[in-house]
Amino acid sequence: MTGRPAGAGIAGKRALVTGAASGLGRAIASALAGAGARVTVADIDAEAAHAVAEEIGGETWIADFSDTDALDGITLEADILVNNAGIQRIHPLEEFPLSEWRLINRLMLEAPFLLTKAVLPGMYARGWGRIINLSSIHGLRASPYKSAYVAAKHGLMGLTKVTALEGGPHGVTCNAINPGYVMTPIVQRQVADQAQ
Numbered sequence: 001m002t003g004r005p006a007g008a009g010i011a012g013k014r015a016l017v018t019g020a021a022s023g024l025g026r027a028i029a030s031a032l033a034g035a036g037a038r039v040t041v042a043d044i045d046a047e048a049a050h051a052v053a054e055e056i057g058g059e060t061w062i063a064d065f066s067d068t069d070a071l072d073g074i075t076l077e078a079d080i081l082v083n084n085a086g087i088q089r090i091h092p093l094e095e096f097p098l099s100e101w102r103l104i105n106r107l108m109l110e111a112p113f114l115l116t117k118a119v120l121p122g123m124y125a126r127g128w129g130r131i132i133n134l135s136s137i138h139g140l141r142a143s144p145y146k147s148a149y150v151a152a153k154h155g156l157m158g159l160t161k162v163t164a165l166e167g168g169p170h171g172v173t174c175n176a177i178n179p180g181y182v183m184t185p186i187v188q189r190q191v192a193d194q195a196q
């Protein structure tokens, strides 16, 4: 095989990974740090975020990304943005609380939009940027009782496509990842809910 080694070009880049204190985000943050990126571990869980940052030699940004009013209008300097923070709530549609629907959609759709908005001016100025949105198989397919999650992930696919179209001419790519089940705390926590 020819080509550049994995991680080539990442050394020295500033990477912001949301939900990086656990699961997939932690693995992504660790891989980026391993490739030489300067990683910010952004998470609501301060203790776990500090532990990951210490482990990989990164910085932390402790924040509740469902508080989207606080993200509106901010500017961020990052070369790589990974929108990964996520949660799950399981209810039949006719019982789904509006508060939980809004929480999921703020955290998993509005926050990625606002963080993208915050990093794009700097990426455009430098002519380079990478935005990676952690979607899900539920960005492509549906399951019962997960209306908020499935809607947010489908919305994130749309945001990804528009960001790719607008960013491309400026050297900014945007891609989504659509994993199936990976045994992390988000999955472990929903086993009982799903059984019920």
Ligand SMILES: NC(=O)c1ccc[n+]([C@@H]2O[C@H](COP(=O)([O-])OP(=O)(O)OC[C@H]3O[C@@H](n4cnc5c(N)ncnc54)[C@H](O)[C@@H]3O)[C@@H](O)[C@H]2O)c1
Pocket: 018, 019, 020, 021, 022, 023, 024, 025, 042, 043, 044, 045, 063, 064, 065, 066, 067, 083, 084, 085, 086, 087, 107, 134, 135, 136, 137, 178, 179, 180, 181, 182, 183, 184, 185, 186, 187
């Ligand atoms: N695990 C899977 O099977 C699976 C499959 C497909 C997609 N995904 C997606 O991958 C992403 C990561 O999931 P995971 O499995 O690693 O979950 P996880 O529960 O292990 O990690 C989620 C992280 O997000 C953080 N977080 C939660 N609410 C937050 C908030 N309000 N503000 C800031 N941070 C917050 C948590 O503290 C945690 O560190 C999610 O977007 C999820 O939807 C996971």
